[in-house]
Amino acid sequence: MPDLTQSILELVRLTSTDLPPDVEKVLHQAVEREQPGSAARGALETVIKNVELSRKNSTPICQDTGTPIFYVHHPAGCSTQELRSQIEAAVVEATRKTYLRPNSVDSLTGKNSGNNLGGSHFPSIHFFEEEGDTLTIDLMLKGGGCENVGIQYSLPNSQLGAGRDLAGVRKVVLDAVFKAQGKGCAPGVLGVAIGGDRGTSYLASKEVLFQKLNESNPDPELAALEIRLTEEANQLGIGPMGFGGETTVLDTKITALNRLPACYFVTISYMCWAYRRRKMTVLTDGSVKYE
Amino acid sequence: MHELTTPISDETIRSLRVGEPVAITGVMLTGRDAAHKWMIDTFIKKTRQPEGDDLETYEAIKPLLEGGLIYHCGPVVGGLDTKDYRFVAAGPTTSIREEPYQGDVMRHFHIKGVIGKGGMGPKTLQACQEAPGAYLHAIGGAASLIAQTVVKVLGVYKLEFGVPEAMWVIQVKDFPAVVTMDSHGQSQHAVVEEKSKKALDALLAKN
Numbered sequence: 227m228p229d230l231t232q233s234i235l236e237l238v239r240l241t242s243t244d245l246p247p248d249v250e251k252v253l254h255q256a257v258e259r260e261q262p263g264s265a266a267r268g269a270l271e272t273v274i275k276n277v278e279l280s281r282k283n284s285t286p287i288c289q290d291t292g293t294p295i296f297y298v299h300h301p302a303g304c305s306t307q308e309l310r311s312q313i314e315a316a317v318v319e320a321t322r323k324t325y326l327r328p329n330s331v332d333s334l335t336g337k338n339s340g341n342n343l344g345g346s347h348f349p350s351i352h353f354f355e356e357e358g359d360t361l362t363i364d365l366m367l368k369g370g371g372c373e374n375v376g377i378q379y380s381l382p383n384s385q386l387g388a389g390r391d392l393a394g395v396r397k398v399v400l401d402a403v404f405k406a407q408g409k410g411c412a413p414g415v416l417g418v419a420i421g422g423d424r425g426t427s428y429l430a431s432k433e434v435l436f437q438k439l440n441e442s443n444p445d446p447e448l449a450a451l452e453i454r455l456t457e458e459a460n461q462l463g464i465g466p467m468g469f470g471g472e473t474t475v476l477d478t479k480i481t482a483l484n485r486l487p488a489c490y491f492v493t494i495s496y497m498c499w500a501y502r503r504r505k506m507t508v509l510t511d512g513s514v515k516y517e
Numbered sequence: 518m519h520e521l522t523t524p525i526s527d528e529t530i531r532s533l534r535v536g537e538p539v540a541i542t543g544v545m546l547t548g549r550d551a552a553h554k555w556m557i558d559t560f561i562k563k564t565r566q567p568e569g570d571d572l573e574t575y576e577a578i579k580p581l582l583e584g585g586l587i588y589h590c591g592p593v594v595g596g597l598d599t600k601d602y603r604f605v606a607a608g609p610t611t612s613i614r615e616e617p618y619q620g621d622v623m624r625h626f627h628i629k630g631v632i633g634k635g636g637m638g639p640k641t642l643q644a645c646q647e648a649p650g651a652y653l654h655a656i657g658g659a660a661s662l663i664a665q666t667v668v669k670v671l672g673v674y675k676l677e678f679g680v681p682e683a684m685w686v687i688q689v690k691d692f693p694a695v696v697t698m699d700s701h702g703q704s705q706h707a708v709v710e711e712k713s714k715k716a717l718d719a720l721l722a723k724n
Contacts, residue, residue, distance in 0.1 A: 265536060265695050265705075269656050272693065276659040280606075289593045289606035289660040289681075324605045327593040328680050336551065338679025371611040371635070371657065386721060393724050404717045407710060409611050409635035411657040458720050462713040467657055468635060469695070470709045500658040 227308055233506060233514045234316035234363065235323075238294070240516055241365045241504040242286045242325045245277045248439040249415075249476075249501045253277070256413055256466070256473040266471025273466070273499060284325075288411075288500040290369035291326040294342065294349035295432065297364040299356045306353045313363075317342045317349050326367075361508040364436050372410035372498040376431070377402045378424060381490040390490040392451055395420055395480075396458075402494040403459045403475060408468015411498035415439070416455065416478040419493045421485035431495035434481040436503060443480060452478040466499075476501075519696075524584030525629040530649045533696045535703040539653060541692040544671065545586040545632070546578060549610055551682035552675065553618040561625050574674045574684075581686060582626035586653075589615060589633030591681025593660070594670070602670040604687065606660035609634040612652070620644030632694055636706030642698055649700035655693070666692040 245253075253274055260267035280287040296313055300306070318341045320326045330344035331337065342349065379398040381390045386401055388394035399418055406414070419430035443449035455478040465471025476499065485491065507515045519533060523543030533539070548556075558565045560575055567575070593606040612619075612633030619631060620640045629650050631641065634657040645651055655663060671686040678684075697705040 265538075268538065268695070272656040272659050272662060276656070276662040279665070280661040283661060285661040285664065286593050286606035287660060288658040289591060289608050289664075290610065291593070324593050324595045327591065327606070331679065336678075338681070340679070369658075374611065397721055400717060400720055404713055407635070407706070407713070408657075409613060411634070461720065462716045464709055464713050467654065468706060468709055469654075469697070470705070470712070498658060 227305055228512060229312060230309070230508065231312045231315045231319070233508070234313055235319050237363060237365055237504055237506045237516065238316055238320040239284065239323070239325045241367055241502050242291050242320070243284050244281045245287055245500070246438075246503060249499075250274075250277055252439055252476045253499060256476065259472040260466070264471060265469040266465045266467075266473075269466040269469055270473075286325060286327070287502065288369055288498070289327055290371060291329060292367040292369040292502075293329070293373070294326070295366045295368060296349060296351045297433070297436065298351065298353045299362045300353065301359050301361060302355055304361065309353070310351055313349065313351055314343055359510045362505060364505045365503065366432070366435065367502040368432070369411070369498055369500065372414060372496045375402075375406035375410035376428070376493070376495045377405065378427060378491055378493045381492060392447065395492050396451060396455060398492050399455050399478070399494055400458060400462070402496070403464070404462060406496055407464055408466075410496040411500065412464055412468055413466055413473045413476045413499050415476050415497040415501055416459070417495040417497060418478065418480040419491075420480065420482040422483035422491060422493075423486070423489065424491060426483060427491045427493040428495070430481050430483050431493040434479040435495060435497050435501075437479055439477045445482075448480045448482065452480055521630075523586060525586070526584070527629075527649055530629050530651055531700050533651045533699055534701070535696055535699050535705050537696045539694050539696060541586065541632075541653070541694065542690050543586075544581060544686065544688050545588050546581050547588045547590045547592065547683075547685040547687065549589050549591055549682055550614055551678040552684050553615045553622060555675070555678075556622050556625070557618045561621050578674060578684065579626065582628050584627060584629055586630040586632055587622070587628055589631070592664070592685060594680055594685070597680070602673065602685075604664045604667040604670060604685075607664040607667055608658050608660035609655040611635045612637050616640055623648050623650050636697055636704065642702065642704050642707075645698055645700050646702050651696055651700055652698035653694035654697040663692065666690055
């Protein structure tokens with residue numbers, strides 16, 4: 227198996243310093259919706275300037291480089307143990323090169339490991355064996371500010387009048403956006419998982435954020451709810467950074483999982499505007515493509 | 518644009534109003550979760566005894582905070598091995614986590630301004646009226662841009678808290694922020710929250 231450490235290091239650098247084009251595009255659209263001279267517009271103009279500067283200088287878009295979340299899809303016969311050590315080596319080097327902030331803290335002693343390693347869950351790595359010969363690695367960097375405003379509801383929720391159906395899902399998602407205010411670095415993108423158990427629901431609410439913003443949901447009912455939720459969340463008027471304004475949410479992505487008869491969870495992962503996710507594909511000739 | 522230079526006088530603070538953009542020049546100290554807890558436990562509530570270099574650090578940060586600014590920020594820092602530190606990325610972190618501590622820390626050290634993101638609650642707003650002080654909102658995530666306003670890293674305290682949690686002494690020039698809580702009891706965050714609550718209630722009434 228080839229050593230991919232340097233290629234993974236490049237994936238980390240790209241993810242931390244260069245916002246994906248689909249995200250940058252919606253930020254440009256959001257600027258146009260805000261009043262000239264408003265704090266909201268000023269905030270988005272600063273955000274865009276920062277995105278351009280980070281790309282030019284190869285410096286982190288946000289100092290909170292978050293939890294590095296890797297999803298590896300590999301062909302049969304790949305050693306996941308070797309891949310894990312290559313990913314870990316790349317993360318250590320990326321930290322040394324200041325593409326990542328040392329972010330892994332021992333919860334009991336409070337000690338920061340200094341190199342973004344720590345236990346078997348930091349960085350967070352998920353492996354899936356796939357048919358074919360291609361290896362892909364998706365990486366998302368999700369900061370703590372937006373992670374803190376993520377939330378899970380168990381339906382029915384009588385306070386919000388939310389029952390066990392899509393109408394109920396709509397209500398709790400709007401409540402989550404209200405609760406987040408500007409604290410998750412609005413305008414954000416919502417990853418919503420309906421169903422699952424508590425754990426799988428949280429995982430799925432992040433996995434759905436690997437989809438591109440211009441990809442629409444194959445389920446027409448969920449696609450319609452995604453559009454409606456984005457529109458209605460923006461009617462809340464929270465705006466960029468919570469300054470008040472037209473754009474609170476850039477997009478909504480929903481997925482549904484099977485659930486137990488007794489449980490109906492709705493989990494919302496809030497992704498800040500600094501929506502850092504990138505993919506690398508290792509082709510059969512060994513060349514690496516990034517997107 | 519209001520130019521702010523540290524140390525900041527009470528008169529200047531009182532002249533700031535919600536919604537006003539500011540450009541900050543001077544020296545500030547970063548401090549977030551671990552630093553606030555340490556200040557409260559060791560020197561304000563005194564629930565733990567000072568140990569190690571605690572007292573020395575306290576004496577060193579006091580003059581920096583007197584009439585000064587605290588910045589809720591966990592930076593990415595270069596030059597760690599050579600101690601020739603430079604800020605690579607340095608946007609604000611979410612301030613509300615310091616709500617239990619901030620007011621008391623402001624009163625104790627005579628801090629005039631708190632810089633962060635996402636706003637703070639009633640306890641801090643009350644302290645802003647008393648101190649007087651202001652909450653200055655930086656743009657969350659604008660880390661590369663803000664790092665460019667950090668012209669020099671003058672030093673660091675409590676590096677054992679880890680790079681993000683340490684207290685970094687920085688010299689800034691034209692650091693951009695917006696006043697979102699002022700010394701007159703106004704909070705943009707309270708206004709937006711109230712308005713969005715009404716909008717939420719209207720949306721929840723629909724199916």
